[in-house]
Amino acid sequence: MWVEVSNLLLFIDQEFKEIWYERLIDFSNNEILKSYKHAIYTKAMDLKYILDEKSENILNQKSLPIWQIGDLYDEFYNSFMFEIEIDWEKKLLTDMEIRALRSNVSEEIRKNAIKSMRNIYNTKQSQIVFGNLYSGIVKNWTTNIKIRWFKSVMEPRNISEDMETDVVNMLMEVVQDAYPLFQRYIRVKKKLLWKDVFYNWDLMAPISKTDRKISFEEAYKLHMEAMEHFDEDFLNYSKEMFEDGRVDVLPNPGKMWWAYASYSKWYKSFVLLNFAWRIEDISTISHELWHATHGWLSQQQTWSVYSTSLSMAETASIFNELLLADYLKKNLTNEEKIDFLNKQLEDVFATIFRQVQYVSFEKIIHEKVMNGEWLTYEDYNQLWRKTQLDMSWDEVVYDVEARDESGWSMIPHIFRTPFYCYAYAFGNILSFALYGAYKQKWKEFIKDYKEILAAWWSSSPKDLLMKYWFDITKKDFYLFGIKEIEKMLEEFEFLS
Numbered sequence: 001m002w003v004e005v006s007n008l009l010l011f012i013d014q015e016f017k018e019i020w021y022e023r024l025i026d027f028s029n030n031e032i033l034k035s036y037k038h039a040i041y042t043k044a045m046d047l048k049y050i051l052d053e054k055s056e057n058i059l060n061q062k063s064l065p066i067w068q069i070g071d072l073y074d075e076f077y078n079s080f081m082f083e084i085e086i087d088w089e090k091k092l093l094t095d096m097e098i099r100a101l102r103s104n105v106s107e108e109i110r111k112n113a114i115k116s117m118r119n120i121y122n123t124k125q126s127q128i129v130f131g132n133l134y135s136g137i138v139k140n141w142t143t144n145i146k147i148r149w150f151k152s153v154m155e156p157r158n159i160s161e162d163m164e165t166d167v168v169n170m171l172m173e174v175v176q177d178a179y180p181l182f183q184r185y186i187r188v189k190k191k192l193l194w195k196d197v198f199y200n201w202d203l204m205a206p207i208s209k210t211d212r213k214i215s216f217e218e219a220y221k222l223h224m225e226a227m228e229h230f231d232e233d234f235l236n237y238s239k240e241m242f243e244d245g246r247v248d249v250l251p252n253p254g255k256m257w258w259a260y261a262s263y264s265k266w267y268k269s270f271v272l273l274n275f276a277w278r279i280e281d282i283s284t285i286s287h288e289l290w291h292a293t294h295g296w297l298s299q300q301q302t303w304s305v306y307s308t309s310l311s312m313a314e315t316a317s318i319f320n321e322l323l324l325a326d327y328l329k330k331n332l333t334n335e336e337k338i339d340f341l342n343k344q345l346e347d348v349f350a351t352i353f354r355q356v357q358y359v360s361f362e363k364i365i366h367e368k369v370m371n372g373e374w375l376t377y378e379d380y381n382q383l384w385r386k387t388q389l390d391m392s393w394d395e396v397v398y399d400v401e402a403r404d405e406s407g408w409s410m411i412p413h414i415f416r417t418p419f420y421c422y423a424y425a426f427g428n429i430l431s432f433a434l435y436g437a438y439k440q441k442w443k444e445f446i447k448d449y450k451e452i453l454a455a456w457w458s459s460s461p462k463d464l465l466m467k468y469w470f471d472i473t474k475k476d477f478y479l480f481g482i483k484e485i486e487k488m489l490e491e492f493e494f495l496s
């Protein structure tokens with residue numbers, strides 16, 4: 001159905017192509033159309049990659065089997081059940097449940113959770129299926145690169161994320177240069193866990209052996225106090241969300257298990273939480289409420305630019321987590337503060353460093369295939385281990401040899417949306433850079449910050465941020481964000 005509809009609508013792009021690039025650029029600079037400027041400009045930039053209608057029709061027909069490959073991956077991946085013994089009782093768990101056990105306080109349970117996943121993913125059958133599925137996706141992607149004359153394997157994703165290739169390459173380079181920060185973190189965590197050898201099943205281990213519970217009333221109060229110290233508009237919008245009943249707080253049967261914020265151009269925002277009485281649930285409240293706030297501030301934009309790439313979508317939520325964390329730490333004991341910082345740093349390395357590791361793996365694979373190399377799942381295993389070691393060096397001991405390293409096959413993004421993960425890294429570094437500016441008492445920061453959030457997709461990330469003196473084409477921007485992460489790590493090292 002999607003292919004049929006897409007083919008019926010091909011004439012729209014073809015008519016845009018007849019208008020041609022120069023005229024669309026002129027339209028984008030027309031004062032009357034200024035509210036649509038970026039949408040028109042983006043369409044103009046797409047034109048160079050649009051082929052004739054017959055070729056586009058063929059490519060649409062060809063895309064159907066690729067969608068089916070993605071569906072097969074999902075169906076195969078979601079069919080897995082993982083066996084593990086806990087308290088002398090054998091249990092069958094879903095993928096989500098077994099992954100959650102990787103952060104269990106018991107090392108034995110963490111180790112067995114990893115082993116249980118390997119027992120499924122490392123079978124010959126799984127490796128053959130995942131290997132061939134991934135090869136099909138990569139070959140289709142690289143074929144489209146050649147047919148449409150893109151300059152690099154990552155260019156289609158960069159265009160969809162509204163990011164220049166040079167900017168993305170710089171992001172990747174700076175984060176990879178900062179990998180020693182992750183190695184420093186592991187050394188501290190190893191000491192705090194009293195470990196002689198740090199294994200991969202220790203990566204998500206909690207530091208504290210206690211599990212402090214917190215009431216929702218206390219969590220709500222701390223969130224509101226942090227908002228009160230920041231800005232009255234943000235405080236009032238949080239109050240309005242709760243008072244209007246637009247925040248669903250507690251888990252319920254049939255309710256999806258994750259937290260979620262919904263917002264649109266035309267309707268009021270709402271938030272779903274699954275509050276579980278943990279300290280980290282306060283961060284979830286702040287994270288999702290600021291997604292909703294971001295959507296509210298952006299309602300001044302026209303419908304055509306009321307959306308944004310992932311690289312900007314997480315700005316408000318991550319910034320608010322940092323804001324809350326600094327306030328929250330004032331109310332924690334030293335032991336709780338160490339545990340809280342560990343969770344923060346764990347998230348930082350997962351959402352910035354590990355995402356860059358994923359993309360660097362993808363880039364190696366796609367470029368090799370683009371150059372005509374034939375790769376199998378055994379090659380993927382070896383190359384995945386190489387990118388793991390680039391990040392961890394010799395600080396982490398892995399449970400299997402490189403030839404059996406199936407970690408790449410556990411990452412749905414690389415099958416569904418190639419190179420998508422770097423947007424998480426950029427969005428997080430941007431949030432750290434903004435927070436660094438806020439802590440330096442940047443004149444009129446809050447006013448500028450609101451304007452950045454309200455702009456939504458009315459400008460590209462580069463043009464929007466340049467207006468507020470953030471130059472994402474320069475290495476210093478990324479180093480400024482990385483420096484904030486290093487400060488957090490230094491506090492963790494000091495307290496430990």
